[in-house]
Structures are given as C-alpha cells and as structure tokens.
Amino acid sequence: MRNVALAPSVTTPFTGGLADSIFETADRNPTLPVLARRADPAATVWEEVTAVELRDEVTDLAKGLIAAGIAPGHRVALMARTRYEWTVFAHALWAVGAEIVPIHPASSRDQVEWMLRDAGCVAVVVEDEQGVMTVGTVCTRLPRLRHVWQLDAGALPELVDRGRDVPYTTVESLRRIVLPDATAAVVYTSGTSGRPMGCALSHRGLAYPCDTLLAGWAHTAAPPGQQPSVLAFLPFSHVYGIMVMVTCVRGGVLMGHEPELTAAALSSALATFRPSYLYGVPSVFEKLYKNFLRAAEQSGRGALFERAAQTARDFAAAEERRRLGTGPGPGFDLKVQHALYERTVYRRLRAALGGRVVRGTSGGSSLDRELCLFYEGIGVYIHDGYGLTEVSGGITMQPLGREKSGTVGRPLPGTEVQVAEDGEILVRGPSVFQGYISDETATRAALRGGWLATGDIGRLDSEGYLTITGRKKDIIVTSGGKSVAPAPLEQRLRMHPLIHQAVVIGDDRPCVGALITLDPDFLAHWRAALALQGDAPGREAREENALREEIARAVASANSAVSRAESIRVYRVLQEPFAPDNGLLTPSMKLRRDAIVRHHAAEIEAMYEARARLRPSPQEPADWDEQDDVFR
Template sequence: MGNFGIARSAAPVMAGGLADSLFETAHRDPALPQIARRDKENPGTWNPVSASEVRDEVVALAKGLVAAGIRPGNRVAVMARTRDEWTVLGVALWSVGAEIVPVYPTSSRDQVEWILRDASCVGVVVEDEAGVMTVGSVCAGLPLLRHVWQLDADALPHLMEAGREVPDATVDSLRRIVLPESTAVVAYTSGTTGRPKGCALSHRSLAAPCDVLLAGWRHTAAAPGQQPAILAFLPFSHVYGLMIQQLCLRGGLLLAHEPELTEQALSAALLSFRPTFLYGVPYIFEKIYKNFLRKAQQTGKGPLFERAVRTAQDYAVATERQRLDQGPGPGVDLRLQHAFFDRTVYRKLRAALGGRVRGGCSAGSPLNRDLTLFYAGIGIFLHDGYGLTETGGGITAQPVGREKFGTVGRPLPGTEVRVAQDGEILVNGPSLFQGYVNDERGTRAVLQGGWLATGDIGRLDAEGYLSITGRKKEIVITSGGKCVAPAPLEEQLRAHPLIHQAVVVGDNRPCVGALITLDPEFLAHWRGALATSGDVPGREVREAREENALRQEVLRAIAAANSTVSRSESIRVFRVLQEPFAPSNGLLTPSMKLRRDAIVRRYGPEIDAMYATAARADRGGFAGTTEDFMSWDEADDVFRRARP
C-alpha cells in the first residue's frame, strides 16, 4: 500500500465561515473588482462590481433572510443555473449561519422531492416559473418547507426591501458565530446508482483545498501583475463549481458567470470576458479541440492544423521531459517549427478563447494525455485535477514546475493519499466531509479510521503522482473472468473527432463491447467533406459509400483504443446509437457523468443484438481478426439509424 502526502500547507488558518472572506476583502481592498456582470443593454460588455458593493448586496439580502425567519442551521435549497445571484445569495445564507442545499435546476420532480425532504429544507430558491411548478407539485409532502423564492420574479430585491429595518449589526453578529466546523453545504451526489446521498460539508471542508491552491498556485492563473479572471460556467450545484466560486471569493479573483452551456453562448462569453484561466471538464476541452479541427478542415487548412498539433504535442513532451530532468528540452528544429506555428496557428487558437488564457484545470474524469499535450504546446497549460464531493473538491494538483501530464498530480499540502491492495484510493485530510445526511451506515462504510474510501481505483508512482484508472463499481467482468476498467478505453475512443460519447460494456459477456454516439456537428462536416471528394452516382451508392467510410472511421478509433490494452481487454463488438447520452434523457448526471446502469437498461436490446450478431459471425468463421469479429448483418445497419 502506497502512502503519499506533500508538505504542510502554507495557507492561513481559518477562524470563521466562508462568508468572512468577502467581508475581509471588502475591508482590505474595497475597490477590488470581485464580480463581473454582463451589461443588460450590451451583452458583450461586462461591468465590474467591487468587493464593497458585493458585500453591501450580501448584507441587504442577509437582512431580508433574517426578516423571513431564516435562522442558523436552517437549510435552504438553491435550484438555479450558474448566475451571479447564486453567488450573492450563497454568501448571504452563510452570513446568517444557514446551510445551502444545491439542486440541479434540471432535476426531476422525484429528485427534487427526495432532496428537499431528506435535507429538511425550510426554503428553496428557484430560477423560473418551471422551477416553481416543480416545487409546487411536491409541496404537499414537505411540511417543513415555508418559502419558495423565484429569481426571475425579483425575489432577491423583494427580500432586500423586506429586510430594510433589520440592523446591519444583526447580520454581523450571526456571521461571527459561524465556526469552521459548522455545516456550510449539503451537496447531493449525482446518483449514478440509487438515490443521491447528501454530503454534509463544513465551511472548513470547502475552504481547505481552495486556500491551499491559492497559497501555492494563484500566481499561475494570470500574467504577473494581472488580476486572475475566471468564467464560471460549470454548475454550482456540483462541488467542483462551488470550489471555483470559492477560489474567486477567497482569493480576490474576478468572477463572471455564464448560465448557458451551449457552444454559442460559451464561445461568446470567452471572447467578451476574456478569462485568464479555464476550469472545465473533459467534455468541454475535447469539444473545443474538435471545433478547432473542424473549422480548420472547413477552411482547407486541415493538413496544416494537424502538423501544428503534432508539433505542439512534440514540443510539450520535450519540455515535460526537461522539467522532470529526463531530457534536454526541445531541439533547435522543434523550437523553430513551434515558433512558426505559434505565429500562424496557436495565436489564433488562443484568441478564440479570449486571448488571455494562460492555463486551465480539468476535473470530473480523466483527461486524455495527448489532448493535454496539445493545449500545453499551444501555450495553455492545461492539466488534470482530482477531487470528490466527499472531499469538498480538490485532493491533488500538479506541482508547479514539476507537472507530469497523464496524471492528476500529487496530494495537496496537508492531504494524504494511499492506494490499497485492491487499488482503491484512500484519502485523509482537512477537507473530508462530515458524513452523509440521515445515513450513518453509508458514512461508516466509506470513512474507515479517518480515511475516506473513494471508490476510485488508481496507482501512485515512485514520486507520488496519482493516476486514476476507473471506479470500483464500474469494472467490467467478462464471462471469462477478465476484469476491464472502462474509463481508459472510453477516453481513447472520445479522442477521435467523430466520436462524441462511448460506454464500454461486457459484464457476463464473452468479450468487451462499446456503445458509441457520434458528434453531430463533426459528423455533418465529415459528410460534407466526403460528398465533395468525388462524384458518386445515385443515392443508394452514395449512402453505401458513406456507410462504409463511417464504419472504417469507427473501426480506426476502436483499433487506436485497443492498442492501449491487451487483446483480452480489447473492444470486439460495438454499436453506434442514434440518441446521445444527456441529463435530459436520464443517461448522464447533471455533472456529465455516465449513468451506466441506466444506459445498460435502456439499450439492453441493442446490446443483446450486438453480441448476437458477433456470435453469428463467430460461428461462420469470421473471428479471425478484431475487424472481422466486429461485423453485423444488413438488418443491423447502425449507421443508417445514425443519420438525422
């Protein structure tokens, strides 16, 4: 069993609650821009709001909450997208000692009812009329719920007005009795299996990883002398989003909010706000790269872009080896090629993200190493991070100047990480949660002697760098007894521009299989390029040619993924699905994680057909090679069904 932890944190000792940081910033540097708000008349303009102005809004809102009867220890749910009102409301609730219960705004009626009842919420803040209707439909079974506030109906201004007669000193007194050990958030897990569990997180749990990162890594988030600017677009309903929010509030970083996660909205926000650092999940960074590639191909610059990508990756590998004392760094030829592409390609790519991004962090699931090398090579130092809801966010980070791509870094100062004999990652540190609400048995099952059993499997190398290889509950066990971690294979499949999502299956089956969805935008571009590459008479012939070409592209992606594992672990059968996995159809969690059990249930007939087709091919003598084994009948034309 390995055991690693790095030096004790240099972060300041926490004495109060999370709300204190904003008040301290407003006292120390009242004019410091703390929040940037989009101009209502000109959406492309962002107006800074100073720390003192944000504090005044928080105090006014906190007084309204007091007037409404919200008391220390009361739980209030917030069911809204990533908006600046969310941040102001959150600090106001903490200022009066209340506990926040974040709820995804897309949650179903049953999920909302379960969370509000399980957490004993006395109030809920929703975004719009749809949220009011959802909560209203379950109110009869929630006797403790006294308030439903709607943001789009000016609930916050009305609360501020209602609290005008409450003395400021009341808020100050309530804020000062909040202790680091007081519960700040009850964050419900995404619920990939079973009902979501409410993780009670103290103020210290949320603050600890943020303070450590600010102490050791803040200078990497912006150019020297520049205030770091962060665009928050991940949901605050997830602990990663809350961590980003608290990094900004505790570190005096400029925070902007983007509630829409569409490509168009995010692209416009990046160009207008111009962040200096990006926090995202692999899906976001994969999508950005695929858009770069697609646009290059559409303008006839695909070959140039691909050469630029290879150069960026080679340059990043060489500089990585140099900083790890394993090589001399980029040679003269590579430096010249890199400089050429920096002028002609990389500069334009950085400009598409606003032009000021120096780096970024991806979390939620492993990020492909080649993709990480690409971003580093174009001048955006992107790396993986690791954390859980039960740890208040961050557990590991890349040591500055000793970053090792393909890993999630080393344990944060003050945090210890072990890998048990069965490969499970165990964590101990100041950010551990207080336990699951109303679930002592579940709490005891994961907290063992002060160590959190994460459920993730991984490995520590000789220098203490952690690599995540999968989840214990997600291991696929074939009928032959072979154990396969699906995440690495899925990550490799998604690296192909045509593949949007992938789920590896194979429990109690003769071999490993995959369910695949295609990227609709890149697929449309690919079809257009194929149609112009030659004259093909007749629709049927054209469609047959397209089907065969698409099949070969998917086979190439699978072959690339299979090259990273043994033959017994390789994907031998697959199916291309028409419908993508999404939170709206219950196949993704709101934090974009696969609901594997739900996917297997939904596509049970397709999985059966996939293996039955392969079995027929096997009986007919077609199992000699991987490609032959992955065959199907004319009646099982998955590519036709993939057409819009």
C-alpha cells in the same frame, strides 16, 4: 499499501465562516472588482462589481433572509444555473449561519423531492417558472418547506426590500458566531448508480483546498501584474463549481458568470470576458479541440492544423521530459517548427479562448494525456485534477515546475493519499466531509479509521504522482474472468472528432463491447467535407460505408492502448445520445451506466448475438477476433 503526502499545509488557520471573506476583502480593498456579469448573452460588455458593492448586496440580502425567518442551521436549496445571484445568495445564507443545498435545475421532479425532503429544506431558490412548477408539484409532501423564491420574478430585490428594517448589527452578530466546523453545504453526489446522497461539508472543509491552491498556485493564474480572472460556467450545483466560486471569492479573483453551456454562449463569453484561467471538465476541452479542428478544415487548413497539433504535442512532451529530468528538452528543429506554428496557428487558438488564458484545470473525470500535451504545446497548460464531493472538491494538484501530463498530480499539502491493495484510493485530510446526512451506515462504510474510501481506483508512481484508472464499481469482468476498466477506452474513443459519447460494456460477456453516439456538429461537417457524387441512394450507401470505416478506425485506435483481452470486439452506434432528459446522464453529465445498460438492453443483446452467429464457439473470447461495426 502506499501512502503519499506533500509538505505540510502552508495556509493560515481558518476561522469563522465562508462569508467572512466578502467582508474582509471589502475592508482591505473596497474597489477591487470581484464579480462580473452581463445583461444578456449577446452583450459584449461585462458589468463589474467591486468588493464593497458585493458586501453591501450580500448584507442587504442577509437582512431580508432574516426577516423571512431564515435562521442559523436552516437549509435552503439553490436550484438555478450558474449566475450572479447564486453567488450572492450563497454568501448571504452563509452570513446568517444557514446551510445551502445545491440542486441542479435540470433535476427531475422525483430527484428534487428527494433532496428537498432528505435535507429538510425550509426554502428553495429557483430560477424561473419551470423551477416553480417542479417544486410546486411536490411541495405538499414537504411539510418543512415554507418559501419558494424565484430569481426571474425579482426574488432578490423583494427580499432586500423586506429586510430594510433589520439592523446591520443583526447580520454581523450572526456572521460572527458561525464556526469553522459548522456545516456550510449539503452537496448531493451525482447518483450515477442509485439515489444521490447528501454530503455535509463544513466551512473549514470547503475553504481548505481553495486556500491551499491560492497559497501555492494563485500567482500562476494570470500574467504578471494582472488580476486573475475566471469564467464560471460549471454548475454551482456540484462541488467542482462551488470550489471555483469559493476560490475566486476568497482569493480576489475576478469571476464572471455564464449560465448557458451551449458552444455559442461559451464562445461568446470567452471572447468578451477574456479569462486568464480556465476551469472545465474533459468534455469541454475535448469539444474545444474538435471545434478548432472543424474550423481549420472548413477554412481549408485541416492538414496545417494536424501538423501544428502534432508539433504542439511533441514540443510539450519534450518539455515535460526536460522538467522531470528524463531528457534534454526540444531539439533545434522542433523549436523552429514550434516557433513557426506559434505565429501561424497557436496564437489564433489562444485568441479563440479570449487571448489571456495562461493555465487551466480539468476535473470530473480523466483528461486524455495527448489532449493535455496539445494544450500545453499551444501555450495553455491544462492540468488534470482530482477531487470528489466527499472531499470538498480538491485532493491533488500538479507541482509547479514538475507537472506530469496523464496524471492528476500529487496530493495537496496537508492531504494524504493511500492506494489500497485492491487499487482503491483512500484519502485523509482537513477537507474530508462530515458524513452523509441521514445515513450513518453509509458514512461508516466510507470512513475507515479516519480514511475516506473514495470508490476510485488508481496507482501512485515512484514520485507520488496519482493516476486515476476508473471507478471501482465500474470495473467490467468478462465471462473469461478478465477485469477491464472502461474509462481509459471511453476516453480514447471520445478523442475521435466524430465520437461524442462512449460506454464500454462487457460484464459476463465473452468480450468487451461499446455503445457509441456521434457528435452531431462534427458529423454534419464530416458529411459536407466528404462531398460524394452520384445519385442519392448510391451516395448514401457510400457515405455509410465511409462512416463505418471511420468509426472502425477510432475503435482500433482506442484498442491500441490496451491488451487484446481488454480491447473492444463489438460495438454499436446509437442514434439517441445519452442525456439528462432521457435519464442516461446525471445533471453533471456523468454516465448512468446501469440505466444505459437497461435502456439499451435489446441493442446490447442483438449486438452480441449477431457476432455470436459468426463464431463457432461464442463462449471462447479468443474466437472474437474481429471487431463488429454494427450501426443502428
């Protein structure tokens, strides 16, 4: 078992609660812009809110919450998208000693009922009428629930008005008695396999990774002399989004709010807000890359983009070898090519991100190494980070000047990481959660002698860099006894522009298989670019054959990174995407593997049976030599 930790933490001791930073920043720098919002998605102007304005709004809302009966220790659910009011409500609740319970607004009625009842919430903040209706269908079974506040119906100003007679000193008294180890949030796990569990996170635990990152890396988040800025669009209902919010508020980073996750809304927000640092999940960075490629092909510059992208990856890989001491860096010819594409391609790509982004972080699942190198090569270093709900979001970070793409970096200062004999990652440090509420058995199973068993599997290299290879529970064991981690294969499949989602299967099967969905935007572009001639039936048949060949190439490319026994031998392309609406994705866009296998059981059986008919001995994996390209 290997144990790795960086130097001891350099952050100052944490005192008080998370709301204190709002008041401290207002006292220290009252005119500093800290939050930004726009009136509607079409607006190009962002309204900035200063530190003193935010403090006053948080204070006024806190007074209203007190008037409504919210007291220290009460739990209040926030069931809304990533919007300005979410940040105000969270800090107002923390100011009075209450605990927030984030719930994704797209959660099902049963999920909402479970979380509200499990957490014992006394109030819930919803966004719109749909949220009111969802809560309304279950509120009779929630005896503790006393308030349902709707943001779009003016809940915030109504509460502010309600609290006008509450003295400011009452808020101050409650805020000052909040202790660092008091619970700040109950954040539910994604529930990819079973019911989500509520993780109790303390004020200290949530602040620790944020303050550590600010202390060691904040100076890299913006060009010299400029205030860092972040566009918050990840759901605040999950720990990654909360970590972004807390980091920005505590670090004086200007944070814009974008509630819509559509490509058009995100593109508009990036162009108008112009962040200096970009947070996202792999699907966001994959989609941005595919949009770059599609735009280039539509303008007749597809070949130019491909050459420029490869040069970016080559240049970044050479730079990485130089900084890690394993190579001399880019040669003269590569430098010349890179400089040429900087003038003709790369600066245009950065402009599409707002023109100010210098670095970024991807989290939630692994980011493909080639994609990391691409972004670094165009001048926007996107590093892959690692964290989970039970550790308040942050565990590792890339050491400055020693970044290594394809890994998630090294443990944050003060955090220790071990890899057990079976490959499971164990973590110990100040940000580890307090436990699962209402489930002491699960808490004892997760915490082993002070170490958190993450459920993730990975490896540490000789320099202490961590690589995540998948989830322990997701490992596939074929009927031939081969263990396969599905995540790397799925990651490589998604890198093909046509592939939107991929789920690798194969438990107790003679070989590994895959269920694939296609990216509708890129598929439409691909069909238009194919421009086949002839009558409709013949054209459609040729188009279908061309699509089969393209997907087969994508599968072959993914297989090139694994051994023969681990490679995908059968697959099927589905018409229906995996989505929260059909229960196949969590609200945080994670695959519900068990649900997917159950939902597509007939297709999976047909896929393997069709291939078995072509094999004299289907029980022998060695007989499954050729890939099956079954479309549905």
